[in-house]
Amino acid sequence: MKSILFLASVLGLxxxxxxxxxxxCHTDEDCNLNGVCNPFSKTxxxxxxxxxxxxxxxxxxxxxxxxxxxxxxxxxxxxxxKIVHDPHNSKLFHLFLAExxxxxxxxxxxxxxxxxxxxxxxxxxxxxxxxxxxVGTFAHNPTVVYSPADKLYLLYYIGCSFSAPAVxxxxxxxxxxxxxxNAESGISVQSSPDxxxxxxxxxxxxxxxxxxxxxxxxxxxPFPLYSPYHPTAEILLAYRGCPYNCGGAExxxxxxxxxxxxxxxxxxxxxxxxxxxxxxxxxxxKRGNFHLLLHSLEAGGAFGDxxxxxxxxxxxxxxxxxxxxxxxxxxxxxxxxxxDTSVNFYRRERPQLFFSEDGQMTPLYxxxxxxxxxxxxxxxxxxxxxxxxxYVASLGF
Numbered sequence: 001m002k003s004i005l006f007l008a009s010v011l012g013l014x015x016x017x018x019x020x021x022x023x024x025c026h027t028d029e030d031c032n033l034n035g036v037c038n039p040f041s042k043t044x045x046x047x048x049x050x051x052x053x054x055x056x057x058x059x060x061x062x063x064x065x066x067x068x069x070x071x072x073x074x075x076x077x078x079x080x081x082k083i084v085h086d087p088h089n090s091k092l093f094h095l096f097l098a099e100x101x102x103x104x105x106x107x108x109x110x111x112x113x114x115x116x117x118x119x120x121x122x123x124x125x126x127x128x129x130x131x132x133x134x135v136g137t138f139a140h141n142p143t144v145v146y147s148p149a150d151k152l153y154l155l156y157y158i159g160c161s162f163s164a165p166a167v168x169x170x171x172x173x174x175x176x177x178x179x180x181x182n183a184e185s186g187i188s189v190q191s192s193p194d195x196x197x198x199x200x201x202x203x204x205x206x207x208x209x210x211x212x213x214x215x216x217x218x219x220x221x222p223f224p225l226y227s228p229y230h231p232t233a234e235i236l237l238a239y240r241g242c243p244y245n246c247g248g249a250e251x252x253x254x255x256x257x258x259x260x261x262x263x264x265x266x267x268x269x270x271x272x273x274x275x276x277x278x279x280x281x282x283x284x285x286k287r288g289n290f291h292l293l294l295h296s297l298e299a300g301g302a303f304g305d306x307x308x309x310x311x312x313x314x315x316x317x318x319x320x321x322x323x324x325x326x327x328x329x330x331x332x333x334x335x336x337x338x339x340d341t342s343v344n345f346y347r348r349e350r351p352q353l354f355f356s357e358d359g360q361m362t363p364l365y366x367x368x369x370x371x372x373x374x375x376x377x378x379x380x381x382x383x384x385x386x387x388x389x390x391y392v393a394s395l396g397f
Contacts, residue, residue: 031055033289033314048387049363056328059386062338067125070379075103079369080350081380095128104168105376110182111164113140138162149233152191156220178207178216185216204262214241238280273324295349307332347371
């Protein structure tokens with residue numbers, strides 16, 4: 001351990017010397033691959049967007065009170081969100097998220113969830129206003145990525161057509177193998193050239209009715225593996241699996257496909273690590289390393305159990321081996337605001353990131369679905385990270 005000494009007597013305080021221990025790093029893995037290990041000082045030099053001695057904590061900054069998408073004032077709840085910058089208008093940002101119909105709260109995400117498109121002309125934090133419905137009930141867990149090989153935006157989600165009852169209730173129904181309780185199993189895709197018109201391609205990755213640990217598949221997070229040096233249409237898909245009807249541990253795995261329409265092949269027969277998590281969000285950094293941001297299901301986190309909700313995992317190759325950081329929280333349930341207030345949320349889940357557009361894959365904004373204490377309603381919060389202010393300034397906001 002390396003100690004940084006603070007000589008209080010120099011300041012005339014007349015108290016003993018104290019020390020703060022800073023862990024040494026030996027490899028970039030000790031810095032979560034979110035930075036590099038300085039070979040001389042043996043300390044981590046964190047990339048922009050990350051902080052802490054092991055670079056495992058997101059460098060979150062205060063959010064504005066009107067950020068994201070919040071319609072709870074008119075009785076409408078929503079969950080999760082993905083920011084997409086308009087390719088033709090630098091002042092226009094799109095948000096794709098789940099919104100619940102009929103005034104139903106988070107407990108009734110199934111079957112009242114639909115996927116909507118909202119827009120902001122005041123910057124990536126919003127506020128966003130409703131534009132249109134993309135997929136009707138039941139549709140949930142949306143995320144959007146751009147496939148350079150196809151020149152298309154891809155919307156991944158779970159669900160199938162279902163007419164939700166007018167009164168908030170939770171009927172049992174299925175969207176395919178793996179689950180016949182709340183229809184969460186099975187991942188579908190739609191594509192769009194312009195974020196306006198969408199073509200459905202149906203369910204491309206299904207669960208099964210067997211005894212596998214991941215018979216129930218949900219929580220899609222795709223990442224196109226295209227690069228100028230490797231112009232492929234291949235898709236890497238992170239997902240959460242659990243036994244039939246999710247009657248057991250919720251764990252993470254990957255599947256790949258040569259094209260977004262599939263077929264998808266699981267890269268492992270077993271979970272990539274044994275820590276319980278859901279809502280994986282996958283990306284590849286500027287050095288070619290792979291990362292996951294996750295909603296942890298550990299004790300002291302999970303569903304309203306405490307602050308330990310945000311975890312990070314990393315690997316040199318997506319095939320692994322993967323390292324799960326159970327020492328440093330990537331983010332917790334508290335959001336600080338620019339008006340010097342804060343909210344400690346009951347639930348904070350479905351993390352997704354918006355990255356810089358300079359090829360450096362710098363995380364700039366964290367989006368999460370949140371639910372306040374003693375409230376049935378939920379909404380989307382967007383929190384800036386360390387480099388967000390410079391990015392916004394570059395756009396002229």
